[in-house]
Amino acid sequence: MSAAAAPIRAKRVLPGFSLSLGTTLLYVGLVILIPVVALVLKGAEIGPARFWAIVTAPRTLAALRVTLTAAAAATVFNAFYGLLMAWVLTRYDFPGKRILDALMDIPFALPTAVAGISLTALYSANGWFGAPLAGAGIELVYTLGGVILAMTFTSIPFVVRAIQPVLEDLDPALEQAAMTLGARPFAIFRRVVLPAILPAWLAGSTVAFARSLGEFGAVVFIAGNLPFKTEIAALLAFIRLEEYDYQGAAAIALVLLLFALILLVVSNLIQFRAARHLEAR
Amino acid sequence: MSTVALTHAPGQSRAVPRLLIGLAFALTAIFVVAPLAFIFWRAFAEGWAVYLKNIADPLVLHAIWLTTLVAVIVVPVNIAFGIAVAWAIARFRFPGRKLLMVLIEIPFSISPIIAGICYLLLYGRQGLLGPWLAAHDLKVMFALPGIVLVTMFVTAPFVVREVLPLMQAQGSEQEQAAVTLGARGWQVFSRVTLPNIRWALLYGAVLCTARAVGEFGGVSVVSGSIRGQTNTLPLQIELMFNDLNTTGAFAAASTLTVIALVVLVVKAALESRR
Numbered sequence: 087m088s089a090a091a092a093p094i095r096a097k098r099v100l101p102g103f104s105l106s107l108g109t110t111l112l113y114v115g116l117v118i119l120i121p122v123v124a125l126v127l128k129g130a131e132i133g134p135a136r137f138w139a140i141v142t143a144p145r146t147l148a149a150l151r152v153t154l155t156a157a158a159a160a161t162v163f164n165a166f167y168g169l170l171m172a173w174v175l176t177r178y179d180f181p182g183k184r185i186l187d188a189l190m191d192i193p194f195a196l197p198t199a200v201a202g203i204s205l206t207a208l209y210s211a212n213g214w215f216g217a218p219l220a221g222a223g224i225e226l227v228y229t230l231g232g233v234i235l236a237m238t239f240t241s242i243p244f245v246v247r248a249i250q251p252v253l254e255d256l257d258p259a260l261e262q263a264a265m266t267l268g269a270r271p272f273a274i275f276r277r278v279v280l281p282a283i284l285p286a287w288l289a290g291s292t293v294a295f296a297r298s299l300g301e302f303g304a305v306v307f308i309a310g311n312l313p314f315k316t317e318i319a320a321l322l323a324f325i326r327l328e329e330y331d332y333q334g335a336a337a338i339a340l341v342l343l344l345f346a347l348i349l350l351v352v353s354n355l356i357q358f359r360a361a362r363h364l365e366a367r
Numbered sequence: 368m369s370t371v372a373l374t375h376a377p378g379q380s381r382a383v384p385r386l387l388i389g390l391a392f393a394l395t396a397i398f399v400v401a402p403l404a405f406i407f408w409r410a411f412a413e414g415w416a417v418y419l420k421n422i423a424d425p426l427v428l429h430a431i432w433l434t435t436l437v438a439v440i441v442v443p444v445n446i447a448f449g450i451a452v453a454w455a456i457a458r459f460r461f462p463g464r465k466l467l468m469v470l471i472e473i474p475f476s477i478s479p480i481i482a483g484i485c486y487l488l489l490y491g492r493q494g495l496l497g498p499w500l501a502a503h504d505l506k507v508m509f510a511l512p513g514i515v516l517v518t519m520f521v522t523a524p525f526v527v528r529e530v531l532p533l534m535q536a537q538g539s540e541q542e543q544a545a546v547t548l549g550a551r552g553w554q555v556f557s558r559v560t561l562p563n564i565r566w567a568l569l570y571g572a573v574l575c576t577a578r579a580v581g582e583f584g585g586v587s588v589v590s591g592s593i594r595g596q597t598n599t600l601p602l603q604i605e606l607m608f609n610d611l612n613t614t615g616a617f618a619a620a621s622t623l624t625v626i627a628l629v630v631l632v633v634k635a636a637l638e639s640r641r
Contacts, residue, residue, distance in 0.1 A: 099546050099547070100458050100543065101546070102454055106451040106452070106454040109447070109448065110448070110451050110467065113451070117516065117520050118520060118523060121485035121486050121489050122473065124486075124495050125484060127495065128488040167398075170391055171391055173387065178387070178388055186391065186395060187638060188630075188634040189395055189400065190395075190399075191574070191630060191634055192399050192627055193399065194574060194577075194630075195574060195577040195578070195631075196402075196403065196577075196581070196623075196624065197582075197583060197601050197620075197623045198583050199581070199583040199604055200601070200604065200623050203605075204402040204405050205402055206608075207409060207613065208402055208405045214401065214405060239398060239402065242398065242399065293475070293476065297475070300476070302478055302583065302584035307608065323481070324480055324588065327484065327487070332487075336484065339480070339481045339485070342480075342481055346473075347473075349476060350472060350473065354469050
């Protein structure tokens with residue numbers, strides 16, 4: 087492939103390799119890696135027995151269960167909402183499209199604490215949505231539903247933004263050909279579109295899930311933070327810190343870090359394999 | 368021009384596109400627009416006078432000042448870092464390039480709370496560097512340096528994410544031509560690269576700013592939330608909300624929301640230039 091060969095030639099021509107790579111490594115090392123290593127080293131001081139005791143304590147397990155359940159629910163919702171948005175934004179032209187596209191980045195840009203208080207007030211008994219929902223007997227504030235709602239909001243952009251570029255590159259002629267051959271719309275989607283976007287869809291959903299697992303600012307306000315019911319793992323780690331239980335905080339943080347790193351590797355593997363598959367074709 | 372017509376042959380029903388577009392608007396209105404609009408509605412619920420009084424609260428003003436200071440330090444550093452990473456990864460091949468791309472995404476996928484705990488375990492009194500810092504009378508945690516460092520960590524990927532894909536897509540032919548014509552390193556960058564990436568760079572910088580001023584989880588671990596000293600604006604908002612000063616909390620929140628709206632505008636401008 088010529089794209090792979092070009093940068094090698096560029097290496098001889100373009101300046102700034104050591105400067106840019108040096109800056110990058112220094113910054114990644116100081117700001118990202120060393121603090122993460124500090125957590126791992128401090129975590130190693132705890133010892134396996136104590137670590138296991140902290141992680142399998144009923145309150146920790148309950149917090150992990152709440153976090154995983156809510157993050158999974160939020161991710162499933164966003165997988166379909168994100169697919170819908172990506173499809174609509176790349177396949178149709180309509181007034182207000184640009185605004186709709188830009189709105190997808192709002193959860194990235196809106197501070198999580200601001201999102202948190204807004205969602206809480208919006209869905210509380212006297213809020214715009216809370217009042218009619220209460221009439222229907224549905225309560226979201228201080229329930230697992232509220233946790234799911236907050237996680238959903240903050241992870242909205244990930245799936246859309248993962249699928250959008252792939253759909254843009256996918257030649258509509260393929261879909262037209264399938265249609266000419268008599269395939270029905272759903273069959274076209276399943277046989278033509280889905281295989282092309284599946285890696286991006288999975289990778290985007292994985293990142294959305296990782297983000298939901300770690301979400302804090304948006305969740306703490308609406309969750310009510312009742313231990314065993316709506317207390318998320320990130321908050322429990324924070325509570326342990328406030329109790330000066332640094333080992334407890336480090337152990338829970340390590341578990342969350344492990345989840346995050348596994349998900350990061352998974353999403354990169356999905357994308358990497360998809361890229362290799364495309365090159366092979 | 369209609370893309371609808373492109374994908375759907377004449378005569379075929381347009382009901383499905385209409386339904387999907389309608390559903391997209393409805394869900395976005397409920398899940399994105401409503402929380403955004405509610406902030407301003409609630410902030411002004413008791414009128415302009417109360418709004419201005421809430422903003423002019425000395426604790427709020429101090430929090431705004433501190434938050435601005437943090438952003439003014441963090442954003443330029445992350446812009447420089449973002450450009451350096453994009454230049455190294457998009458223009459050169461070297462071993463460990465893929466790994467580096469994954470490492471840079473770490474702050475994206477880990478909880479800001481974990482970021483805060485990492486920094487606390489490094490620079491805090493119980494931390495790895497704690498005894499050394501104490502011996503030299505340096506205070507990182509529960510002070511400005513800690514807040515700045517955690518914010519840098521959390522916002523590190525934002526500029527890279529916008530600039531790197533663009534530089535990879537554009538390729539390096541123009542830059543190579545400039546070098547061949549005798550341009551020097553900084554000339555190549557400022558005359559060729561920068562004009563090509565400026566909009567993506569601007570968008571990344573705006574996103575980074577929005578994230579920096581809004582950072583909450585990591586900062587709440589390392590700031591110690593000392594009123595009038597280390598309370599950034601999001602922490603001040605939390606304080607007011609928990610004190611049941613809801614209107615005050617939303618007034619303070621509305622200032623941060625304006626930055627989210629700037630993101631919208633820059634993004635729309637960026638799209639129209641494509």
